[in-house]
Amino acid sequence: GAVVSQHPSRVICKSGTSVKIECRSLDFQATTMFWYRQFPKQSLMLMATSNEGSKATYEQGVEKDKFLINHASLTLSTLTVTSAHPEDSSFYICSAGTDGSANTGELFFGEGSRLTVL
């Protein structure tokens, strides 16, 4: 089946620094990818929809200047947490679908990236 890979799986950074997380579709092209965030012992909340070649669409309450999303190719979307603070510590996970996923509901998730901001 289709594979989505995230990198890094774990990252620890100092407060005030920026961190980039990559989401790659390894064997298919994804015009749309999704970024979710999961606080400890909580559910996954959609942060934004990443559209190849255009601006991302952010969910209400998500700061677009804080969480920069770039989807420069059909196989790569990046999430950059700018000027990270301890409250940004979370598990970030991406998902992608193949052509027709919107109609079939078939989606693939990355392994997730655990960010810890000191």
Place this chain on the structure above:
Amino acid sequence: AQKVTQAQTEISVVEKEDVTLDCVYETRDTTYYLFWYKQPPSGELVFLIRRNSFDEQNEISGRYSWNFQKSTSSFNFTITASQVVDSAVYFCALSEFGNEKLTFGTGTRLTIIP
């Protein structure tokens, strides 16, 4: 707006017991998809099942079974003869037809006691 409710926050059962995880959903769409995912301590989401709103047939896969009832907007998940490896957080989720965004429930933490 869509909503997924998993009323059971945590469940503990003794190994080999059967356990059912409840999921109730709300949507205005007539066509939608329902999902169950397993999230072990490592964090990755393990896909278990996807069911479209037109298919109300119950499904069985090994020790797993799912009961989809549109009349009660429920999509419950049963594990029979539970094993320690089943310990994880289980999420029920919903997406609209034509939209790949998922709305997740709050999850049920299942602990199987040896």
